[in-house]
Amino acid sequence: MxxxxxxxxxxxxxxxxxxxxxxxxxxxxxxxxxxxxxxxxxxxxxxxxxxxxxxxxxxxxxxxxxxxxxxxxxxxxxxxxxxxxxxxxxxxxxxxxxxxxxxxxxxxxxxxxxxxxxxxxxxxxxxxxxxxxxxxxxxxxxxxxxxxxxxxxxxxxxxxxxxxxxxxxxxxxxxxxxxxxxxxxxxxxxxxxxxxxxxxxxxxxxxxxLWIGTISGILLSRIDQTLMTPLSSAYELGLYVVAVNVSELPLVIHRAVRDVTFVTDAHRSEDARLAAAARISTLICAVVALGLGTTMAWWLPALFGADFAGAVPVAWLLLVAVLVSTPGSIAGAGLSARGRPGLRSLALVVACIVNIGLLVLLVPVWGAMGAAVATLVGYVISSALNEVLLGRLFGVRMRDFHGVRRSDLVTLRDYGRSLVRGVGRRLRPRRRSRA
Incomplete structure (x- = not known):
């Protein structure tokens, strides 16, 4: 990982x-x-x-x-x-x-x-x-x-x-x-x-x-940028691209957790471990998103230019969308790992259809903010469907994917300690053996 x-x-x-x-x-x-x-x-x-x-x-x-x-x-x-x-x-x-x-x-x-x-x-x-x-x-x-x-x-x-x-x-x-x-x-x-x-x-x-689900997920996250120019303008797309770049930073950690979770759950399915991965990933993403959201009003215009100040509220809404999608993304990985990738694809297809419809309705009126609203709704739908389907088929309770447990904090502490020990071993100078 x-x-x-x-x-x-x-x-x-x-x-x-x-x-x-x-x-x-x-x-x-x-x-x-x-x-x-x-x-x-x-x-x-x-x-x-x-x-x-x-x-x-x-x-x-x-x-x-x-x-x-x-x-x-x-x-x-x-x-x-x-x-x-x-x-x-x-x-x-x-x-x-x-x-x-x-x-x-x-x-x-x-x-x-x-x-x-x-x-x-x-x-x-x-x-x-x-x-x-x-x-x-x-x-x-x-x-x-x-x-x-x-x-x-x-x-x-x-x-x-x-x-x-x-x-x-x-x-x-x-x-x-x-x-x-x-x-x-x-x-x-x-x-x-x-x-x-x-x-x-x-x-x-x-x-x-695999392609149907994969393409639906990519369309859900990228079709908005393709349709923005014909539906609105290149100016609105310029704001939206900056907002997307900022909002996707919390996903870096989540995607690593998701990829590893898929492999481990395919090898041996454990409901408790799957739910813990969802909670821990969401917790880390929330901390990163909170730090970005509370500070970007001053650093985003300073970094990108005053003309991009309009991207700040769009990025706020997209950060919410990212947090909403995190538990359901882990649930979707669980469906694929347990031999039901078609159901994960179904959730993404439904969300993608709704997303495209909202883009056509909202982007001509609200521009970049309309695209952010469409993304949020699409993420809510796909996340909820994944969690519901996983619960119906494999008995994993939806509430287990949300909140923070004491065991989650212990897991994070142990991972941090093991990572520090690993780095320390690499930095420690090796002793030369005597001939």
Whole structure:
């Protein structure tokens, strides 16, 4: 969990550091143009993975010696999907840009990163299946760190424009592939026979079963940024992007807890441990959200510029949405771990449909605040459905997912102590043995 946490922590920290740079250099309208250009990129990648990286990870985890076959077939699928996604983005530019020719040109540039980013997902799936978590973490660190290293010189030399910013934001994630240069040396020997688990048909079938829920969750959290420009304006999107970047900071810890909880509950289901993970994750997120919410009124405009002061109330509401979603997200991981991922997908689909409807109704009237309200309602629905379904099927009480117990504080204390001891052992100088 600590390795996963470090990997998850780096991208939002870099986003928070690079956010003021983009805001100060581009202004609200320019920042909105870049967000409008790159939002379809993220959406296309999410839509067109078809669950293949997860399917590759599953096949490799079950039979590591099938890794080469799984990699080859997975890459073939995502290449075809990537070409279709790139074409779709190019064709949809006139509508997604709200008719702005400049944004259309930026979207065309960003669309070139669709295919390599999808192929990177296959590499990530291989590393995850082989449990090479350090490589996965390094990918995130490299991609985020290199983005900041490129943005800073561009900003200092007055070369940071909507075009150069779009190129950096689209291309730097692909550079995370450098972390996997050592991957070929870590692969096991190839299997003499294929039992069908890593075939193209098997990977596609497994991936599609996961894809519905995955895509609904991503749409729930990202469709608002794609629809903001045609429904409102690039200015409102500029405010909303900043608010989203701030509000997602508490999710860094939660996602690490969720990912580890999924694996441990799949190995051995324990209701008490699952509920404790939900409570502890919510507690930590609440502390972080409280610190952000009570202070951002003065530091957010100072970091991003006075023009972004309007993002503060939007970020407040999004922080509430994050806290509401945390217990239900752990409950959804429990459903997937216990063999019922379709029910988690159902909850996300229902929430996504409601979210899109509210976006169409509220964003033209309230702009960024309307998108925040739609996000909050969608998160409430998905979280509640996950908890209800888990309780109905597996008898886990909803109230066990909420509040704080004495045992939760003890768990946090013990984890903190073990982490400090681990760091101390690494920092302690080693004694040289006498010859």
């Amino acid at each position: 600590t390795i996963t946490l470090v990997g998850n922590l780096f991208p939002p920290v870099v986003a928070l550091a690079s956010g003021p740079i983009l805001a100060q250099a581009l202004g609200v309208a320019g920042r909105g143009e870049v967000a409008a250009a790159t939002a379809p990129l993220g959406l296309a990648i999410a839509l067109m993975t078809f669950g293949v990286p997860e399917a590759v990870s599953y096949a490799v985890a079950r039979h590591p010696r099938l890794v080469r076959l799984a990699a080859r077939n997975g890459a073939l699928i995502v290449v075809l999907a990537g070409l279709l996604a790139t074409a779709a983005v190019l064709l949809a530019r006139p509508w997604l840009s709200g008719g702005d020719v400049g944004i259309q040109h930026l979207m065309a540039v960003a669309s070139l990163a669709v295919l390599p980013t999808l192929l990177l997902g296959v590499l990530r799936g291989i590393a995850s299946g082989l449990q090479l978590w350090a490589l996965v973490a390094w990918e995130k660190v490299l991609a985020s760190g290199l983005r900041l290293l490129v943005l800073v010189p561009l900003w200092l030399t007055d070369h940071l424009t909507p075009f150069t910013a779009t190129v950096v934001l689209a291309a730097m994630p692909v550079m995370g592939a450098l972390a996997y240069l050592v991957l070929p040396r870590r692969l096991p020997e190839a299997a003499p026979d294929d039992d069908g688990l890593a075939s193209t048909k098997a990977l596609t079938g497994y991936g599609l079963r």
